[in-house]
Every structure is written in C-alpha cells, then in structure tokens.
Amino acid sequence: MKRKWVIGALVALFALPMMAAAEDVTLELLIHQNQALVDYINAFNPKFEAKYPGIKVNTSVVKADELATSTQTRLTANDVDVIDMFGFAQGIQPYMKKADKPNWQSLIEAGLLLDLSGQSFLKYYDTPTIKDAGSFNGKVYEVNTGRYAFTGVFYNKDLFAKYKVKVPTTWKELVAACDTFKKAGIPAITCGGKDGWPILVAGYGILLSAYPDQAALVKGLWDGSIKWNDAKSLDMWQKMQVLARDLIEPGASGIGSDGAPGRFASGAAAMLAAGSWDASNIEAAKPNFKFGYFPMPGSDNAANNKFIAGKYDVGWVVNAKTEHKDAALKWLAFFSDPGNYQAYVTALGIIPTQPTAKLDTTIGKEIAPYLSTFRLGYELLWVAPKGAGQWAQPNAAFFKPYNQFDDAKKLADQAQADLAAGLKAVQ
Amino acid sequence: MRQGYLYRFGSRGSKFIPYLLLAPGLIFYLVFSLGPSVATAGYSFTDASGLVGSKANWIGLDNYKEFLFMGANVRDNLEITLRTLLFSVIVTVVQTAFGLLAALLLDMRLKLSNFFRTLFFLPVILGATIIGLMWTLFLYPLGGPAQQLLGLFGLRSEFLGGPPSTVFYWIIWIQIWANMGITMIIFLGGLQTVPNELREAARIDGANGWQVFRNVTFPLITPSFNTNVLLEIIGSLQAWQLFLVIKGPTNGLNVLGIWVYALAFGRQSNNPTQAAMRQGYGAAASMVLFVIVLIIGLTSQRLLARRERRILG
Numbered sequence: 001m002k003r004k005w006v007i008g009a010l011v012a013l014f015a016l017p018m019m020a021a022a023e024d025v026t027l028e029l030l031i032h033q034n035q036a037l038v039d040y041i042n043a044f045n046p047k048f049e050a051k052y053p054g055i056k057v058n059t060s061v062v063k064a065d066e067l068a069t070s071t072q073t074r075l076t077a078n079d080v081d082v083i084d085m086f087g088f089a090q091g092i093q094p095y096m097k098k099a100d101k102p103n104w105q106s107l108i109e110a111g112l113l114l115d116l117s118g119q120s121f122l123k124y125y126d127t128p129t130i131k132d133a134g135s136f137n138g139k140v141y142e143v144n145t146g147r148y149a150f151t152g153v154f155y156n157k158d159l160f161a162k163y164k165v166k167v168p169t170t171w172k173e174l175v176a177a178c179d180t181f182k183k184a185g186i187p188a189i190t191c192g193g194k195d196g197w198p199i200l201v202a203g204y205g206i207l208l209s210a211y212p213d214q215a216a217l218v219k220g221l222w223d224g225s226i227k228w229n230d231a232k233s234l235d236m237w238q239k240m241q242v243l244a245r246d247l248i249e250p251g252a253s254g255i256g257s258d259g260a261p262g263r264f265a266s267g268a269a270a271m272l273a274a275g276s277w278d279a280s281n282i283e284a285a286k287p288n289f290k291f292g293y294f295p296m297p298g299s300d301n302a303a304n305n306k307f308i309a310g311k312y313d314v315g316w317v318v319n320a321k322t323e324h325k326d327a328a329l330k331w332l333a334f335f336s337d338p339g340n341y342q343a344y345v346t347a348l349g350i351i352p353t354q355p356t357a358k359l360d361t362t363i364g365k366e367i368a369p370y371l372s373t374f375r376l377g378y379e380l381l382w383v384a385p386k387g388a389g390q391w392a393q394p395n396a397a398f399f400k401p402y403n404q405f406d407d408a409k410k411l412a413d414q415a416q417a418d419l420a421a422g423l424k425a426v427q
Numbered sequence: 428m429r430q431g432y433l434y435r436f437g438s439r440g441s442k443f444i445p446y447l448l449l450a451p452g453l454i455f456y457l458v459f460s461l462g463p464s465v466a467t468a469g470y471s472f473t474d475a476s477g478l479v480g481s482k483a484n485w486i487g488l489d490n491y492k493e494f495l496f497m498g499a500n501v502r503d504n505l506e507i508t509l510r511t512l513l514f515s516v517i518v519t520v521v522q523t524a525f526g527l528l529a530a531l532l533l534d535m536r537l538k539l540s541n542f543f544r545t546l547f548f549l550p551v552i553l554g555a556t557i558i559g560l561m562w563t564l565f566l567y568p569l570g571g572p573a574q575q576l577l578g579l580f581g582l583r584s585e586f587l588g589g590p591p592s593t594v595f596y597w598i599i600w601i602q603i604w605a606n607m608g609i610t611m612i613i614f615l616g617g618l619q620t621v622p623n624e625l626r627e628a629a630r631i632d633g634a635n636g637w638q639v640f641r642n643v644t645f646p647l648i649t650p651s652f653n654t655n656v657l658l659e660i661i662g663s664l665q666a667w668q669l670f671l672v673i674k675g676p677t678n679g680l681n682v683l684g685i686w687v688y689a690l691a692f693g694r695q696s697n698n699p700t701q702a703a704m705r706q707g708y709g710a711a712a713s714m715v716l717f718v719i720v721l722i723i724g725l726t727s728q729r730l731l732a733r734r735e736r737r738i739l740g
Binding site: 065068069072075076078100101102103106107109110111112193194195196250251252253254255385386387388389390391392398400401402403404417418421422424425 | 476477478479480481493497498499500502503563566567568569570571574583585586587588589590591592674675677678679692693694695703704705
C-alpha cells in the first residue's frame with residue numbers, strides 16, 4: 001500500500017508538470033515600433049490569453065527599418081511564430097531587367113511563410129487587399145490589416161486659427177504659411193529626422209504632386225521617358241530643397257520618429273510631416289489636441305495636390321516551421337474577429353482592410369475625402385536597377401543640412417546620372 | 428639548459444594530453460571563426476539571400492564584377508573605400524598619440540593617477556549602443572549640452588544630423604574616445620618595462636625630458652607601439668558598429684564595414700521597405716574588405732617588425 005502511494009506520488013511529480021508543459025505554449029510575436037500598435041498589442045494579448053489559457057504571447061518590438069533584418073534572423077533561428085510584415089510591395093515588373101526579387105518573395109520561395117489560403121478568418125478582409133498585399137502565385141501568405149497615408153502633413157488647428165493661416169492647397173501657400181509661423185517664432189514643420197526615413201517620406205508628397213501616377217513614374221524612369229533632371233523633376237528637387245532647408249525646423253535631425261508626434265502635440269511646431277500612423281501617437285501624447293491632415297501641396301496647381309499616397313502597413317505572416325501553428329492561427333483568428341478588429345482600427349487610426357470596419361476617428365475624417373483616389377506610394381513600387389548609384393532616388397534628406405547637396409540642379413543631374421548608370425548596366 | 432623543468436609528453440597516453448588541452452580552443456576557433464570565414468568566401472560566389480531553405484546558386488564572379496565594375500558601383504565603392512582608409516589613418520594616428528600621451532602622464536604617478544586611469548579606460552567597457560546613445564544625447568541638436576555650449580557663442584549645429592562631412596569627424600572622435608583606453612593600457616604596460624636606471628642615466632648625462640622620451644623611452648616601448656598601431660589599423664578598417672548606431676547606412680558617410688552590412692541586409696537607403704537581402708553579394712563585399720585589411724595589415728606588420736628589429740636588435 002505504501003509502495004503504491006510512493007509510485008503514485010512519483011508519477012504525479014513527473015507526469016503532471018509534463019502534461020502542463022505540453023499544454024502551455026508561448027507564442028512569439030514580432031512587431032515594429034509604432035507606439036499605437038505596441039499599446040494595442042499589449043492590451044490585446046491578455047484578452048487572447050484569457051480566452052486561451054494555455055497560450056502565452058511574448059511580444060518583441062524592433063524599429064521599423066530593422067524589421068526586415070529581424071524577421072530574417074528570427075526565422076533563421078526559428079524562434080518566432082507570428083510576424084508583423086509590411087504589405088507585399090516592390091514586385092518585379094516585366095520591364096525591370098535583372099532586378100532582385102523583394103524580400104517577401106524570397107521568404108515565400110524559401111518555404112518560410114505559412115500558406116494561409118483557406119483560413120476562415122480571411123473572409124473578413126476585402127479581396128483586393130488579400131490579393132494585392134498578401135498573395136503570391138495564387139496563395140495567401142499575409143493578412144494585411146490596414147493602410148496608412150504618408151504623403152500628408154499634420155497641422156495644429158489652434159495655431160492655424162490663431163495666426164489666421166488657411167490650410168495650404170498650393171506650394172506657394174505652404175511656403176507662405178511656414179513664413180507666417182517662423183516670423184511668429186514658431187518652427188513651421190517638425191519631423192522625426194533622426195531616423196533618416198521621415199525626411200525622405202516628407203519629400204514623397206512633393207514627388208506625388210509632380211507625378212500623381214506613381215506607377216507610371218516608375219515605368220517612365222525605367223524606360224527613360226522620365227528623367228530625374230528634366231524640367232518637371234528639377235522643379236520637384238527645388239521644392240525638396242526648400243522643404244529640407246527652410247520649412248523643416250532646424251534641429252529636426254535630432255528628433256526620433258517616435259518623439260516627433262509628442263513634440264508636435266506639445267505645440268512646439270505648427271506642422272508635422274509624417275504618415276497617418278502618427279495620428280494615434282499624437283492623440284496619445286495629448287488627448288484633446290486639435291489637429292488636421294492635408295496632402296503635401298507640392299505643386300502650384302491645386303488640382304495636382306488632391307491626392308494622397310500610402311502603403312499597406314501592418315500585416316501578419318506565420319513562420320512555416322512554427323511548432324505552434326495552431327496557437328498562431330488562433331491568434332490571427334482572434335485578431336481578425338470583427339469586434340476586435342474595429343477596436344484595432346480605432347486605436348491605430350489605420351485605414352481598415354475589413355469592409356465592415358470604420359475609421360471613425362479624427363484622422364479617418366481627415367483622409368476620407370482622398371480615399372477614393374488613394375494610391376500606393378513610389379517606394380512601394382520602385383525597384384532600383386543593379387548598378388544604379390547611391391543618389392538615384394528622390395530624397396529631400398540629400399540636401400543640406402542633412403546631407404551634402406546645396407544645389408538642386410547638381411543633385412538632379414547626379415540622380416539622373418546614377419540612375420542612367422544602372423539602366424545602362426542592366427541592358 | 429632548462430631541460431629539467433620541462434614535462435615530457437612522450438610516454439604512452441600522456442603524449443595526447445597537449446592535443447586534448449588544445450582541442451577545445453581549436454574547435455572553438457574552427458567553428459566560430461575560421462568556419463564562418465571560409466563559408467563567407469564560398470557564399471561570395473553565390474546569389475544566396477541568407478534565408479534558411481533558400482537555394483544558393485553558384486554564379487561565379489558575378490558578385491565581384493557587380494561590386495567592382497557595374498554601373499555607378501565603381502564610383503560609389505571607391506569613394507567608400509577611400510573614406511574607410513581616411514577613417515583608419517586619422518583614427519590610428521590620433522588614437523595612438525592620445526593613448527601615448529595619457530599613458531605618459533599616468534606613468535608619472537601623479538596624484539589621482541588611478542582615478543584618471545579608470546576614467547580613461549571606462550568607455551572601453553561600454554558597448555557601442557550605449558556609447559552611441561550617450562553621444563547622441565550630448566549632441567542633441569535641440570538644446571543638448573553641446574548645442575547650449577555653442578549657443579554661448581551665437582552658433583548652432585545639427586551635429587550628428589548634419590552633413591556627412593561633419594558627422595564623419597564626429598564618429599572618428601567617438602571611435603577614438605571609445606577605444607583610447609586600450610591603447611593607453613598597452614602603452615602603460617610597455618612603459619613599466621622600461622628600466623628607470625636608463626632614464627636616470629640619460630638625465631645624468633644632461634638629456635632633457637623630450638630627449639629622454641625620444642631617445643630612451645620611445646625606442647624601448649616599440650613593441651607596445653607596434654601592437655597598438657596594428658590593432659588600431661585593423662580595428663578602424665573594420666569599424667561599423669558606431670556608424671550603425673549613430674547614423675545607419677547614409678549616403679556620403681558609409682565606410683566598408685557598414686556598407687557590407689547594408690548590402691547583405693537590404694539597408695542601402697536607410698529606408699524601411701522590403702529591398703532584397705543579398706548575403707552572397709554582401710559576402711563578396713566583405714571579401715574585398717578582407718583583402719584590403721589583409722594587404723594593409725600585413726604591410727604594416729612587416730614595416731613595424733622591421734622597425735622593431737632595427738631599434739631593439
């Protein structure tokens with residue numbers, strides 16, 4: 001009898017923890033640094049864990065420009081289950097000779113992303129999104145959760161009213177508005193210049209005004225019908241120089257992209273050149289702050305400034321080799337549940353990709369007039385020819401004070417020469 | 428003859444003991460150092476993306492042709508190489524000079540010598556990330572301490588956010604600041620091997636301080652000098668961490684170390700998109716860097732060894 005008790009106790013001692021271990025799953029989630037996204041996920045995961053008590057979610061956060069590198073290293077180490085990946089972009093077009101395939105395509109072809117085709121939660125999302133931002137060769141690999149606009153400018157409504165400045169619809173009006181604020185001792189436009197890419201993105205609005213059809217621009221650059229130093233492009237470079245040198249506040253190169261929304265919300269600058277993803281961060285920094293968002297008026301013709309471009313942003317992919325496939329799919333299904341998804345859209349201020357969801361927030365109302373003509377931005381379409389030089393891209397941050405150029409014509413010629421070198425090399 | 432003090436590993440099983448003792452270090456070296464180096468050389472002839480499970484096709488010298496000769500790469504990569512060499516020369520010269528000066532001052536055993544020795548060495552134990560963060564805060568262009576100092580003279584600067592020609596020299600300074608402690612410690616070790624009697628004899632013969640240093644101390648610390656110069660040349664040619672932490676890949680600022688990283692991980696433009704990762708191509712770039720380091724390192728070593736033989740016999 002005593003022996004049985006001992007055996008029973010030993011079995012309990014060893015078997016129970018093993019059974020518990022078999023049930024407990026830790027789902028590894030990788031996301032990029034967008035404070036609103038981080039806050040939402042941190043609030044969402046406990047709800048998921050409450051619904052599925054055997055599953056814990058561990059979230060890692062990396063800077064946006066390090067997401068691709070982290071994705072690769074963590075997939076290689078096989079220590080991640082669900083990954084936030086920007087919507088599929090930079091696909092190779094037939095006219096792009098000898099171009100390298102984008103990273104997401106390499107991941108799929110290496111068998112690293114799980115085929116999500118047929119999963120029931122896909123029915124909640126609109127078909128064009130599933131097709132354009134997450135499919136390859138007829139199979140679905142990513143659930144894209146929304147779009148952001150990035151060619152607009154946030155503005156402080158109170159400051160605009162106080163100084164009687166109207167929302168600018170042309171380049172001249174924008175420059176005049178900035179002059180008004182600078183004369184009043186208020187920095188005109190702030191920007192998270194420390195990370196480099198926010199200044200690049202700020203210039204994309206000017207690019208969009210010059211070339212509203214971004215896909216045609218990319219094709220034109222490849223076939224030589226558009227040049228970076230032709231008259232229209234030169235005008236674009238000149239405006240980018242003015243933006244970098246005169247309109248963005250001095251010292252913006254020290255402000256991180258995650259600090260810029262707070263600075264803007266504090267009233268330290270009249271405008272913030274940033275993507276609509278920062279709307280939630282502005283609201284979080286100062287809940288009752290009154291702000292608006294207008295397309296960067298890069299042209300003197302207001303008709304060319306009525307567009308907004310952007311990108312498919314947060315999307316979920318699953319590691320094909322995950323040992324927690326069931327838990328990962330449960331997480332995606334719970335996330336995609338229309339009730340949860342609506343909360344997500346509201347929290348992030350993201351343009352929804354589920355037709356039933358509504359972006360009924362400040363930023364939603366601000367960008368609503370432009371959604372019917374919303375288009376993918378240049379950086380989502382452009383693939384540089386191999387051998388193109390380092391200056392062959394439209395980047396306002398190439399100008400002083402952020403880089404070495406102080407002559408728009410010189411940079412335009414350099415950009416075209418660098419592009420032409422690549423085009424010639426791949427012929 | 429000191430034969431009596433030697434243990435002979437010749438009998439039976441004991442002759443394998445030296446090999447057994449060497450084995451862990453050797454295996455560690457083969458697996459974590461030589462192995463990856465050889466693999467990198469192999470990768471440089473493929474179109475590998477670096478993804479597990481992706482096919483790596485043999486493409487011969489295509490990566491090298493593209494890196495060295497294709498389109499504008501010739502100009503860009505030459506510019507990056509020259510900048511790397513400039514970085515290396517300035518860092519080596521200034522760091523050696525500062526390290527030697529600090530070691531000489533500390534060797535005088537003045538008051539607070541130990542405090543300053545610790546202070547100068549402190550940055551060495553900080554990681555690149557912490558160093559980058561510290562300097563970023565110090566040089567914050569919107570009212571950071573350095574900006575406030577400039578403000579006293581009615582000046583302002585973008586500091587680390589400014590043109591690459593400015594940022595480059597800031598990174599040189601930070602690299603020197605971060606590593607000078609090691610140079611100083613190696614020189615201090617060398618100075619402590621210089622017999623005091625020689626210096627005293629020189630002084631008795633009428634030599635002034637500079638003459639004692641030039642004709643007695645400096646020649647006798649030649650081994651430390653050579654070690655420092657070689658370490659600094661190799662270290663600065665391979666520098667990339669501070670460039671990454673402080674600025675990331677940036678046109679007009681890149682050196683070969685960070686350029687290899689940027690090419691391999693699709694980070695050429697500092698743009699958070701989905702550019703292709705080309706680890707085969709990055710491996711080819713790193714082989715070019717390796718050859719440059721090898722040529723310069725071996726040449727320097729040879730020249731320094733010759734100088735050492737000439738001075739010390």
